[in-house]
Amino acid sequence: MTSFRFTRRGLAVSALALGAIGLTGSKLLKEPDDSLPKTRFPEGFRWGTATSAYQIEGATAVDGRGPSIWDTFARLPGKIRDGTNADIADDHFHLYKEDVALMKALGVKTYRFSIAWPRIFPEGRGTPNPKGLAFYQRLIDELLANDIEPYATLYHWDLPQALQDRGGWQSRDTAQAFADYTAHIVRGLGDKIGRFFTLNEIHAFVDLGYGKGIHAPGLTLAAAQLNQARHHAVLAHGLGVQAARANGRSGLKIGPAENITIALPDVETPQNIRAAEHATRELNAAYLTVMLEGRYTDAYLKEAGADAPRFTDADLKTISTRVDFVGINVYGPGAFVRERSDGSGYAQMKLPASYPHMKSPWLGFAPQALYWAPRMLQKLWAVKEIYITENGTSAADEPDEDGRIDDLDRVMFLRQYLDQLQRAINEGVPVRGYFLWSLLDNFEWADGYETRFGLHYVDYKTQKRTPKLSASFYKKLIERNALV
Numbered sequence: 001m002t003s004f005r006f007t008r009r010g011l012a013v014s015a016l017a018l019g020a021i022g023l024t025g026s027k028l029l030k031e032p033d034d035s036l037p038k039t040r041f042p043e044g045f046r047w048g049t050a051t052s053a054y055q056i057e058g059a060t061a062v063d064g065r066g067p068s069i070w071d072t073f074a075r076l077p078g079k080i081r082d083g084t085n086a087d088i089a090d091d092h093f094h095l096y097k098e099d100v101a102l103m104k105a106l107g108v109k110t111y112r113f114s115i116a117w118p119r120i121f122p123e124g125r126g127t128p129n130p131k132g133l134a135f136y137q138r139l140i141d142e143l144l145a146n147d148i149e150p151y152a153t154l155y156h157w158d159l160p161q162a163l164q165d166r167g168g169w170q171s172r173d174t175a176q177a178f179a180d181y182t183a184h185i186v187r188g189l190g191d192k193i194g195r196f197f198t199l200n201e202i203h204a205f206v207d208l209g210y211g212k213g214i215h216a217p218g219l220t221l222a223a224a225q226l227n228q229a230r231h232h233a234v235l236a237h238g239l240g241v242q243a244a245r246a247n248g249r250s251g252l253k254i255g256p257a258e259n260i261t262i263a264l265p266d267v268e269t270p271q272n273i274r275a276a277e278h279a280t281r282e283l284n285a286a287y288l289t290v291m292l293e294g295r296y297t298d299a300y301l302k303e304a305g306a307d308a309p310r311f312t313d314a315d316l317k318t319i320s321t322r323v324d325f326v327g328i329n330v331y332g333p334g335a336f337v338r339e340r341s342d343g344s345g346y347a348q349m350k351l352p353a354s355y356p357h358m359k360s361p362w363l364g365f366a367p368q369a370l371y372w373a374p375r376m377l378q379k380l381w382a383v384k385e386i387y388i389t390e391n392g393t394s395a396a397d398e399p400d401e402d403g404r405i406d407d408l409d410r411v412m413f414l415r416q417y418l419d420q421l422q423r424a425i426n427e428g429v430p431v432r433g434y435f436l437w438s439l440l441d442n443f444e445w446a447d448g449y450e451t452r453f454g455l456h457y458v459d460y461k462t463q464k465r466t467p468k469l470s471a472s473f474y475k476k477l478i479e480r481n482a483l484v
Protein backbone atom coordinates (compact mmCIF):
# COMPACT_ATOMS: atom_id res chain seq x y z
CA MET A 1 0.00 0.00 0.00
CA THR A 2 1.27 3.46 -0.83
CA SER A 3 1.87 5.48 2.31
CA PHE A 4 2.61 9.21 2.56
CA ARG A 5 3.50 10.94 5.77
CA PHE A 6 4.05 14.61 6.60
CA THR A 7 7.01 15.19 8.85
CA ARG A 8 8.65 18.41 10.07
CA ARG A 9 10.99 18.14 7.10
CA GLY A 10 8.25 17.68 4.55
CA LEU A 11 6.72 14.80 2.76
CA ALA A 12 8.14 11.38 3.56
CA VAL A 13 7.27 8.49 1.30
CA SER A 14 8.16 4.99 2.29
CA ALA A 15 10.51 3.01 0.09
CA LEU A 16 7.87 0.35 -0.16
CA ALA A 17 5.50 2.93 -1.55
CA LEU A 18 8.01 4.12 -4.15
CA GLY A 19 8.55 0.55 -5.22
CA ALA A 20 4.83 0.15 -5.65
CA ILE A 21 4.59 3.12 -7.99
CA GLY A 22 7.68 2.06 -9.90
CA LEU A 23 10.16 4.82 -9.00
CA THR A 24 12.99 2.66 -7.70
CA GLY A 25 15.29 0.22 -9.38
CA SER A 26 17.55 0.51 -12.33
CA LYS A 27 14.87 1.21 -14.92
CA LEU A 28 14.34 4.84 -13.95
CA LEU A 29 17.34 5.80 -11.87
CA LYS A 30 20.35 5.89 -14.15
CA GLU A 31 23.97 6.16 -13.15
CA PRO A 32 25.41 9.60 -13.97
CA ASP A 33 26.67 9.29 -17.52
CA ASP A 34 29.99 10.98 -18.27
CA SER A 35 29.38 10.88 -21.99
CA LEU A 36 26.22 12.99 -21.90
CA PRO A 37 26.66 16.59 -23.01
CA LYS A 38 27.14 18.92 -20.03
CA THR A 39 27.28 22.63 -19.61
CA ARG A 40 30.98 23.01 -19.71
CA PHE A 41 33.20 25.90 -18.74
CA PRO A 42 34.79 27.55 -21.76
CA GLU A 43 37.61 25.76 -23.52
CA GLY A 44 40.93 26.87 -22.01
CA PHE A 45 39.33 28.16 -18.80
CA ARG A 46 42.16 28.47 -16.30
CA TRP A 47 41.61 26.39 -13.18
CA GLY A 48 44.10 27.06 -10.44
CA THR A 49 44.82 27.27 -6.74
CA ALA A 50 46.12 30.19 -4.71
CA THR A 51 48.42 30.69 -1.74
CA SER A 52 50.49 33.49 -0.23
CA ALA A 53 54.10 33.58 0.88
CA TYR A 54 53.74 34.38 4.56
CA GLN A 55 50.97 31.84 5.03
CA ILE A 56 52.88 28.84 3.67
CA GLU A 57 56.60 29.41 3.21
CA GLY A 58 58.04 29.35 6.73
CA ALA A 59 61.86 29.71 6.64
CA THR A 60 61.46 33.27 7.81
CA ALA A 61 65.12 33.61 8.74
CA VAL A 62 66.64 31.58 5.90
CA ASP A 63 68.80 32.85 3.03
CA GLY A 64 68.83 36.45 4.14
CA ARG A 65 65.09 37.15 4.41
CA GLY A 66 64.41 40.25 6.51
CA PRO A 67 61.60 40.52 9.06
CA SER A 68 58.11 41.49 7.97
CA ILE A 69 55.37 43.25 9.91
CA TRP A 70 53.70 39.89 10.41
CA ASP A 71 56.77 38.41 12.11
CA THR A 72 56.65 41.31 14.53
CA PHE A 73 52.89 41.32 15.00
CA ALA A 74 52.61 37.56 15.58
CA ARG A 75 54.97 37.93 18.53
CA LEU A 76 52.77 40.45 20.32
CA PRO A 77 50.85 38.67 23.08
CA GLY A 78 47.24 37.87 22.27
CA LYS A 79 47.32 38.91 18.61
CA ILE A 80 47.19 35.42 17.08
CA ARG A 81 44.33 33.37 18.44
CA ASP A 82 46.31 30.16 19.05
CA GLY A 83 49.50 31.98 20.00
CA THR A 84 51.40 30.72 16.94
CA ASN A 85 53.44 32.41 14.21
CA ALA A 86 54.48 31.52 10.68
CA ASP A 87 58.15 30.75 11.31
CA ILE A 88 57.56 27.26 9.89
CA ALA A 89 53.97 27.35 8.57
CA ASP A 90 53.79 24.71 5.77
CA ASP A 91 57.55 24.78 5.28
CA HIS A 92 56.77 25.29 1.62
CA PHE A 93 60.15 26.99 1.20
CA HIS A 94 61.68 23.51 1.53
CA LEU A 95 58.76 21.37 0.39
CA TYR A 96 57.80 23.33 -2.72
CA LYS A 97 58.48 20.41 -5.06
CA GLU A 98 56.08 18.23 -3.13
CA ASP A 99 53.49 21.02 -3.29
CA VAL A 100 53.89 21.42 -7.03
CA ALA A 101 53.33 17.66 -7.29
CA LEU A 102 50.05 18.09 -5.40
CA MET A 103 48.97 20.69 -7.96
CA LYS A 104 49.96 18.42 -10.79
CA ALA A 105 47.88 15.62 -9.27
CA LEU A 106 44.90 17.98 -9.04
CA GLY A 107 45.26 18.83 -12.69
CA VAL A 108 45.48 22.61 -12.21
CA LYS A 109 47.16 24.49 -15.00
CA THR A 110 47.72 27.74 -13.13
CA TYR A 111 49.00 28.71 -9.70
CA ARG A 112 48.74 32.03 -7.91
CA PHE A 113 51.43 32.53 -5.27
CA SER A 114 52.94 35.62 -3.74
CA ILE A 115 56.48 36.87 -3.53
CA ALA A 116 57.78 37.82 -0.10
CA TRP A 117 59.06 41.38 -0.40
CA PRO A 118 61.34 40.91 2.68
CA ARG A 119 63.08 37.99 0.95
CA ILE A 120 63.93 40.22 -2.00
CA PHE A 121 64.71 43.45 -0.12
CA PRO A 122 65.35 42.55 3.52
CA GLU A 123 65.38 46.28 4.34
CA GLY A 124 62.40 47.06 2.10
CA ARG A 125 64.55 48.90 -0.45
CA GLY A 126 68.22 49.36 -1.24
CA THR A 127 70.38 46.29 -1.72
CA PRO A 128 68.50 43.29 -3.08
CA ASN A 129 69.09 39.81 -1.76
CA PRO A 130 69.81 37.48 -4.73
CA LYS A 131 69.10 34.38 -2.63
CA GLY A 132 65.55 35.57 -2.15
CA LEU A 133 64.95 35.83 -5.86
CA ALA A 134 66.64 32.46 -6.37
CA PHE A 135 63.93 30.73 -4.34
CA TYR A 136 61.23 32.00 -6.69
CA GLN A 137 63.31 31.02 -9.69
CA ARG A 138 63.44 27.47 -8.35
CA LEU A 139 59.71 27.47 -7.68
CA ILE A 140 58.86 28.84 -11.11
CA ASP A 141 61.13 26.34 -12.87
CA GLU A 142 59.41 23.53 -11.02
CA LEU A 143 55.98 24.86 -11.99
CA LEU A 144 56.92 25.25 -15.64
CA ALA A 145 58.46 21.79 -15.71
CA ASN A 146 55.05 20.52 -14.58
CA ASP A 147 53.16 22.55 -17.15
CA ILE A 148 51.65 24.90 -14.55
CA GLU A 149 51.55 28.60 -15.40
CA PRO A 150 52.76 30.86 -12.58
CA TYR A 151 50.79 33.99 -11.65
CA ALA A 152 52.64 36.03 -9.04
CA THR A 153 51.16 38.45 -6.53
CA LEU A 154 53.70 41.10 -5.67
CA TYR A 155 52.35 41.99 -2.25
CA HIS A 156 50.28 39.78 0.01
CA TRP A 157 50.55 41.69 3.30
CA ASP A 158 54.13 40.89 4.42
CA LEU A 159 55.53 44.42 4.39
CA PRO A 160 59.23 44.57 5.31
CA GLN A 161 59.41 45.71 8.94
CA ALA A 162 62.06 48.27 7.97
CA LEU A 163 59.45 50.09 5.86
CA GLN A 164 56.92 49.98 8.68
CA ASP A 165 59.55 51.58 10.90
CA ARG A 166 59.50 54.48 8.44
CA GLY A 167 55.70 54.82 8.46
CA GLY A 168 54.50 51.79 6.46
CA TRP A 169 51.42 52.53 4.37
CA GLN A 170 51.01 55.84 6.17
CA SER A 171 54.04 57.01 4.24
CA ARG A 172 53.82 57.95 0.57
CA ASP A 173 57.40 56.66 0.19
CA THR A 174 56.13 53.10 0.66
CA ALA A 175 54.22 53.43 -2.63
CA GLN A 176 57.45 54.36 -4.41
CA ALA A 177 59.32 51.56 -2.63
CA PHE A 178 56.69 49.15 -3.92
CA ALA A 179 57.24 50.38 -7.48
CA ASP A 180 61.02 49.91 -7.14
CA TYR A 181 60.52 46.42 -5.77
CA THR A 182 58.13 45.63 -8.65
CA ALA A 183 60.68 46.81 -11.21
CA HIS A 184 63.30 44.53 -9.65
CA ILE A 185 60.95 41.53 -9.71
CA VAL A 186 59.83 41.89 -13.31
CA ARG A 187 63.45 42.31 -14.38
CA GLY A 188 64.47 39.22 -12.42
CA LEU A 189 61.52 36.91 -13.03
CA GLY A 190 59.64 38.47 -15.93
CA ASP A 191 61.20 36.20 -18.52
CA LYS A 192 59.41 33.24 -16.93
CA ILE A 193 56.23 34.83 -15.57
CA GLY A 194 53.89 36.70 -17.84
CA ARG A 195 51.21 37.66 -15.33
CA PHE A 196 51.41 39.62 -12.13
CA PHE A 197 48.97 40.90 -9.55
CA THR A 198 49.94 44.07 -7.72
CA LEU A 199 48.58 44.19 -4.15
CA ASN A 200 46.30 41.61 -2.61
CA GLU A 201 43.17 43.07 -1.01
CA ILE A 202 44.06 46.65 -0.22
CA HIS A 203 40.72 46.92 1.48
CA ALA A 204 41.56 44.12 3.91
CA PHE A 205 45.16 44.89 4.77
CA VAL A 206 44.66 48.61 5.30
CA ASP A 207 41.38 48.38 7.18
CA LEU A 208 42.29 45.41 9.36
CA GLY A 209 45.91 46.43 9.92
CA TYR A 210 45.67 50.20 10.24
CA GLY A 211 42.02 50.70 11.18
CA LYS A 212 40.83 47.82 13.34
CA GLY A 213 44.26 46.82 14.59
CA ILE A 214 43.52 43.10 14.29
CA HIS A 215 46.11 42.46 11.57
CA ALA A 216 49.71 43.65 11.30
CA PRO A 217 50.89 46.24 12.13
CA GLY A 218 48.03 46.44 14.65
CA LEU A 219 47.21 50.15 14.42
CA THR A 220 43.89 51.88 15.02
CA LEU A 221 44.27 55.11 13.09
CA ALA A 222 41.79 57.95 12.99
CA ALA A 223 39.73 58.35 9.79
CA ALA A 224 41.96 60.95 8.12
CA GLN A 225 45.13 58.89 8.51
CA LEU A 226 43.33 55.74 7.52
CA ASN A 227 42.04 57.33 4.31
CA GLN A 228 45.54 58.56 3.58
CA ALA A 229 46.96 55.04 4.04
CA ARG A 230 44.32 53.71 1.63
CA HIS A 231 45.32 56.37 -0.85
CA HIS A 232 48.99 55.41 -0.62
CA ALA A 233 48.11 51.77 -1.22
CA VAL A 234 46.08 52.47 -4.39
CA LEU A 235 48.86 54.80 -5.49
CA ALA A 236 51.32 51.92 -5.00
CA HIS A 237 49.11 49.81 -7.24
CA GLY A 238 49.25 52.40 -10.04
CA LEU A 239 52.98 53.00 -9.66
CA GLY A 240 53.51 49.24 -9.64
CA VAL A 241 51.62 48.80 -12.91
CA GLN A 242 53.75 51.52 -14.51
CA ALA A 243 56.99 50.08 -13.14
CA ALA A 244 56.11 46.61 -14.40
CA ARG A 245 55.39 47.91 -17.90
CA ALA A 246 58.52 50.03 -17.98
CA ASN A 247 60.81 47.22 -16.83
CA GLY A 248 59.12 44.02 -17.96
CA ARG A 249 59.09 42.30 -21.33
CA SER A 250 56.48 43.19 -23.88
CA GLY A 251 53.36 41.12 -23.41
CA LEU A 252 53.61 41.21 -19.62
CA LYS A 253 50.17 41.51 -18.05
CA ILE A 254 49.30 43.02 -14.72
CA GLY A 255 46.26 43.89 -12.63
CA PRO A 256 44.98 44.08 -9.06
CA ALA A 257 43.64 41.27 -6.83
CA GLU A 258 41.06 43.06 -4.75
CA ASN A 259 38.38 41.81 -2.39
CA ILE A 260 35.51 43.65 -3.97
CA THR A 261 32.74 44.43 -1.47
CA ILE A 262 29.90 43.03 -3.43
CA ALA A 263 26.38 44.38 -2.99
CA LEU A 264 23.76 41.77 -3.80
CA PRO A 265 20.20 42.51 -4.87
CA ASP A 266 17.89 40.73 -2.44
CA VAL A 267 15.31 39.91 -5.08
CA GLU A 268 16.48 40.30 -8.67
CA THR A 269 14.26 43.10 -9.91
CA PRO A 270 15.67 45.72 -12.31
CA GLN A 271 15.34 48.31 -9.52
CA ASN A 272 17.22 46.24 -6.98
CA ILE A 273 19.91 45.37 -9.50
CA ARG A 274 20.36 49.08 -10.15
CA ALA A 275 20.59 49.69 -6.43
CA ALA A 276 23.20 46.92 -6.10
CA GLU A 277 25.30 48.43 -8.88
CA HIS A 278 25.14 51.83 -7.26
CA ALA A 279 26.04 50.34 -3.87
CA THR A 280 28.94 48.29 -5.28
CA ARG A 281 30.48 51.42 -6.81
CA GLU A 282 30.22 53.32 -3.53
CA LEU A 283 31.28 50.52 -1.21
CA ASN A 284 34.50 50.18 -3.23
CA ALA A 285 35.07 53.91 -3.69
CA ALA A 286 38.50 53.98 -2.05
CA TYR A 287 39.69 50.83 -3.80
CA LEU A 288 38.49 49.35 -7.10
CA THR A 289 36.36 52.34 -8.03
CA VAL A 290 39.22 54.83 -7.89
CA MET A 291 41.58 52.32 -9.54
CA LEU A 292 39.25 51.77 -12.46
CA GLU A 293 37.71 55.24 -12.78
CA GLY A 294 40.51 57.56 -11.69
CA ARG A 295 38.26 59.52 -9.35
CA TYR A 296 36.93 59.33 -5.84
CA THR A 297 33.15 59.37 -5.95
CA ASP A 298 31.35 62.51 -4.80
CA ALA A 299 29.55 60.55 -2.09
CA TYR A 300 32.87 59.21 -0.75
CA LEU A 301 34.47 62.66 -0.62
CA LYS A 302 31.36 64.16 0.92
CA GLU A 303 31.12 61.54 3.60
CA ALA A 304 34.85 61.73 4.40
CA GLY A 305 34.65 65.53 4.61
CA ALA A 306 37.72 66.92 6.35
CA ASP A 307 39.05 63.36 6.71
CA ALA A 308 39.29 62.82 2.94
CA PRO A 309 42.74 61.85 1.68
CA ARG A 310 45.05 64.51 0.29
CA PHE A 311 45.74 63.81 -3.38
CA THR A 312 46.56 65.44 -6.69
CA ASP A 313 45.10 64.95 -10.17
CA ALA A 314 48.37 63.34 -11.14
CA ASP A 315 47.86 60.77 -8.35
CA LEU A 316 44.45 59.88 -9.75
CA LYS A 317 45.94 59.39 -13.20
CA THR A 318 48.62 57.11 -11.78
CA ILE A 319 46.15 55.13 -9.67
CA SER A 320 43.98 54.46 -12.70
CA THR A 321 46.81 53.43 -15.04
CA ARG A 322 45.29 50.93 -17.45
CA VAL A 323 45.35 47.35 -16.19
CA ASP A 324 45.30 44.23 -18.34
CA PHE A 325 42.82 42.38 -16.18
CA VAL A 326 41.10 42.60 -12.83
CA GLY A 327 41.36 39.91 -10.17
CA ILE A 328 38.75 39.70 -7.45
CA ASN A 329 38.64 37.65 -4.28
CA VAL A 330 35.10 36.55 -3.55
CA TYR A 331 33.92 35.07 -0.27
CA GLY A 332 30.76 36.17 1.56
CA PRO A 333 28.10 38.75 0.75
CA GLY A 334 29.41 42.29 1.11
CA ALA A 335 25.92 43.65 1.59
CA PHE A 336 22.35 42.90 0.64
CA VAL A 337 20.63 45.96 -0.80
CA ARG A 338 17.35 47.06 -2.28
CA GLU A 339 16.28 50.23 -4.01
CA ARG A 340 14.89 52.87 -1.67
CA SER A 341 11.19 53.30 -2.09
CA ASP A 342 11.69 56.95 -3.09
CA GLY A 343 14.17 55.84 -5.77
CA SER A 344 17.05 57.75 -4.10
CA GLY A 345 19.75 55.12 -4.14
CA TYR A 346 20.08 51.99 -2.08
CA ALA A 347 19.17 50.71 1.34
CA GLN A 348 21.42 48.17 3.01
CA MET A 349 19.71 45.34 4.83
CA LYS A 350 20.67 43.93 8.19
CA LEU A 351 21.82 40.32 8.05
CA PRO A 352 19.45 38.24 10.20
CA ALA A 353 21.09 36.54 13.18
CA SER A 354 20.13 33.20 11.62
CA TYR A 355 21.91 33.89 8.29
CA PRO A 356 24.08 30.84 7.52
CA HIS A 357 27.84 31.10 7.54
CA MET A 358 30.73 28.73 7.07
CA LYS A 359 33.23 27.84 9.80
CA SER A 360 34.54 31.41 9.89
CA PRO A 361 31.73 33.58 11.24
CA TRP A 362 32.60 36.33 8.74
CA LEU A 363 32.12 33.98 5.80
CA GLY A 364 28.39 34.21 5.10
CA PHE A 365 27.14 31.70 2.56
CA ALA A 366 26.19 33.60 -0.59
CA PRO A 367 26.95 31.63 -3.76
CA GLN A 368 25.37 34.35 -5.90
CA ALA A 369 28.29 36.62 -4.94
CA LEU A 370 30.28 34.67 -7.53
CA TYR A 371 27.72 35.59 -10.14
CA TRP A 372 27.26 39.24 -9.22
CA ALA A 373 30.88 40.18 -8.51
CA PRO A 374 32.26 39.53 -12.02
CA ARG A 375 29.04 40.75 -13.58
CA MET A 376 29.39 44.07 -11.76
CA LEU A 377 32.97 44.43 -13.00
CA GLN A 378 31.73 44.10 -16.53
CA LYS A 379 28.70 46.33 -16.02
CA LEU A 380 30.27 49.15 -14.00
CA TRP A 381 33.73 49.30 -15.53
CA ALA A 382 33.56 47.29 -18.76
CA VAL A 383 36.36 44.98 -17.58
CA LYS A 384 37.34 42.64 -20.42
CA GLU A 385 39.41 40.05 -18.58
CA ILE A 386 38.44 38.88 -15.12
CA TYR A 387 40.05 36.38 -12.76
CA ILE A 388 38.57 35.04 -9.58
CA THR A 389 41.85 35.30 -7.70
CA GLU A 390 40.43 33.71 -4.54
CA ASN A 391 37.35 31.80 -3.53
CA GLY A 392 37.03 29.01 -1.01
CA THR A 393 36.01 28.32 2.53
CA SER A 394 37.16 27.40 5.99
CA ALA A 395 35.81 24.15 7.41
CA ALA A 396 36.18 22.20 10.65
CA ASP A 397 38.39 19.58 9.00
CA GLU A 398 39.20 16.59 11.19
CA PRO A 399 40.70 13.36 9.89
CA ASP A 400 38.49 10.36 10.71
CA GLU A 401 39.80 7.07 12.11
CA ASP A 402 40.97 6.08 8.60
CA GLY A 403 42.69 9.42 8.09
CA ARG A 404 40.10 10.66 5.57
CA ILE A 405 38.96 14.25 5.61
CA ASP A 406 35.46 14.33 4.21
CA ASP A 407 34.92 18.06 4.00
CA LEU A 408 31.37 17.83 2.70
CA ASP A 409 30.68 21.44 3.63
CA ARG A 410 33.56 22.70 1.48
CA VAL A 411 32.33 20.59 -1.44
CA MET A 412 28.82 21.98 -0.96
CA PHE A 413 30.22 25.51 -0.89
CA LEU A 414 32.29 25.05 -4.05
CA ARG A 415 29.51 23.38 -5.97
CA GLN A 416 27.07 26.18 -5.23
CA TYR A 417 29.51 29.02 -5.84
CA LEU A 418 30.85 27.55 -9.07
CA ASP A 419 27.35 27.02 -10.36
CA GLN A 420 26.84 30.76 -10.00
CA LEU A 421 30.15 31.49 -11.68
CA GLN A 422 29.01 29.40 -14.58
CA ARG A 423 25.80 31.40 -14.72
CA ALA A 424 27.87 34.56 -15.19
CA ILE A 425 30.09 32.97 -17.83
CA ASN A 426 27.09 31.65 -19.73
CA GLU A 427 25.77 35.20 -19.87
CA GLY A 428 28.99 36.33 -21.49
CA VAL A 429 30.83 37.77 -18.49
CA PRO A 430 34.54 37.47 -19.44
CA VAL A 431 35.87 35.40 -16.54
CA ARG A 432 39.04 33.67 -17.71
CA GLY A 433 40.16 31.78 -14.66
CA TYR A 434 39.50 30.71 -11.09
CA PHE A 435 42.03 30.26 -8.27
CA LEU A 436 40.71 28.22 -5.39
CA TRP A 437 41.83 29.39 -1.96
CA SER A 438 43.73 27.43 -0.95
CA LEU A 439 46.04 24.66 -2.08
CA LEU A 440 46.99 23.85 1.53
CA ASP A 441 45.81 24.53 5.04
CA ASN A 442 47.99 27.39 6.20
CA PHE A 443 48.62 30.21 8.66
CA GLU A 444 45.28 31.98 8.60
CA TRP A 445 46.56 35.34 9.89
CA ALA A 446 45.07 36.30 13.27
CA ASP A 447 43.29 32.91 13.43
CA GLY A 448 46.61 31.07 13.39
CA TYR A 449 46.37 27.43 12.35
CA GLU A 450 42.95 26.75 13.84
CA THR A 451 41.12 27.78 10.71
CA ARG A 452 41.72 25.58 7.69
CA PHE A 453 41.04 26.63 4.09
CA GLY A 454 43.01 23.99 2.18
CA LEU A 455 42.17 21.36 -0.37
CA HIS A 456 44.96 19.47 1.37
CA TYR A 457 45.03 18.84 5.07
CA VAL A 458 48.35 19.70 6.70
CA ASP A 459 49.49 17.92 9.81
CA TYR A 460 51.68 20.67 11.24
CA LYS A 461 53.66 18.25 13.41
CA THR A 462 54.84 16.13 10.52
CA GLN A 463 54.15 18.44 7.54
CA LYS A 464 52.26 15.57 5.94
CA ARG A 465 49.75 16.72 3.32
CA THR A 466 46.56 14.70 2.77
CA PRO A 467 44.08 15.48 -0.01
CA LYS A 468 40.61 16.13 1.35
CA LEU A 469 37.38 15.07 -0.34
CA SER A 470 37.23 18.56 -1.87
CA ALA A 471 40.50 17.83 -3.69
CA SER A 472 38.86 14.87 -5.47
CA PHE A 473 35.86 17.05 -6.25
CA TYR A 474 38.03 19.78 -7.75
CA LYS A 475 40.13 17.29 -9.68
CA LYS A 476 37.07 15.74 -11.27
CA LEU A 477 35.64 19.15 -12.09
CA ILE A 478 38.87 20.22 -13.79
CA GLU A 479 39.07 16.95 -15.70
CA ARG A 480 35.56 17.40 -17.10
CA ASN A 481 35.67 21.18 -17.22
CA ALA A 482 32.14 20.99 -15.88
CA LEU A 483 30.43 20.87 -12.53
CA VAL A 484 30.25 17.41 -11.05
Ligand code: BGC
Pocket residue numbers: 052055200201204259329390437444445453
Ligand atom coordinates in the same frame (compact mmCIF):
# COMPACT_ATOMS: atom_id res chain seq x y z
C1 BGC B 1 43.21 36.60 1.94
C2 BGC B 1 43.88 35.31 2.32
C3 BGC B 1 43.11 34.66 3.46
C4 BGC B 1 41.72 34.33 2.96
C5 BGC B 1 40.83 33.65 3.98
C6 BGC B 1 41.72 36.50 1.85
O1 BGC B 1 41.15 37.65 2.36
O2 BGC B 1 43.75 37.12 0.77
O3 BGC B 1 45.20 35.58 2.67
O4 BGC B 1 43.73 33.54 3.97
O5 BGC B 1 41.09 35.51 2.58
O6 BGC B 1 40.64 34.46 5.08
